[in-house]
Amino acid sequence: MRVVVVGSINQDVVAHVERIPSPGETVLASSMLRSGGGKGANQAVAARRAGGAEVAFVGAVGVDVEGTQLRRALEHDGIDVAGLAQLEGPSGIALISVDSQAENAIVVIPGANGRIISLSDSQRTVVAEAGVLLTQLEIPLSLVAEAAAGRRADAWHVLNAAPASPLASEGVELRGFVDVLIVNEHEALDVSGTDHVAEAVAVLSARVPALVVTLGGAGSIVVCGGERVDIRSFPVEAVDTTGAGDTFCGVFAATLAASGRAPDSVDVSLLAAAARAGAAAAALAVTRLGAQDAVPSAADVAALLIEGASS
DSSP, rough: OOOEEEEOOOOEEEEEESOOOOOTOOOOOEEEEEEOOHHHHHHHIIIIIIIIEEEEEEEOOOOOOEEEEHHHHHHHTTOOOEEEESSSOOOEEEEEOOOTSSEEEEEEEOHHHHHOOOOOHHHHHHTTTTSSEEEEESOOOHHHHHHTTTTTTOOOEEOOOOOOOOSSSEEEEOGOSSSEEEEEEEHHHHHOOOHHHHHHHHHHHTSSEEEEEEOOGEEEEEEEEEEEEOOOOOOOOOOOOOHHHHHHHHHHHHHHHTTTTTOOOGGHHHHHHHHHHHHHHHHTTTTTTGGGGOOOHHHHHHHHHHHHHHH
């Protein structure tokens, strides 16, 4: 199965600081890193590099130098960019501060990501080839809904509701088009409108066929068909958590694709296996700097899964 990611692509500008500045405060950075980013592109790289899937990316860059570099980086990873449009104006930019505890603060300037309001005919063709469609919410909700509606009847739609946003707004309803919803604990609270993770899990698992809630170092929760599996984390020394959730999502989608199974045959054991693989890839990613630069290889992920199974 092919994984098709419809989403954002940005140029990341990462400053490493001792601590995230407070409002009105200036801090000095110890270093700066420029690399490919954007939730959609990060997930595409993870699905391809760490998950070993055949991957196509659908999105938009600008007519600037960053757009050219971002396209070339995806091509270098063997990702099909036939669905990557080039629009007038700048590409997306993300300004990221990473502190000494590996926590981050991110400001995203959408650029071309916010100017693509509907899929082109060629992009619809790419979406229709998906065995697994993976989306996020750094692009307009209407675009996500269009992609979900345009996939094959037997194709998965995995939605990473990040940044957190209601699954229905401005006349757009996503809930009926989602097979698996992935959120972190903060997004779970926001999307569900509740104050506690346990409540959020109950609310969201009633809205979608399958739910995954990632909990950082505490692991993740998988719920499907009334069954729940708690996935433990892989202990590591984190240096940069930027893109860790994206790595999880990309490998999760790649694992579904590798199973060859359709959404109507899903069970909690398959989703738990996908979550374990995603967790292993994310654990390796946080030990390295950057987002796409930090995505590990499929061999490294497999080795950590074997090590984790024997410990």
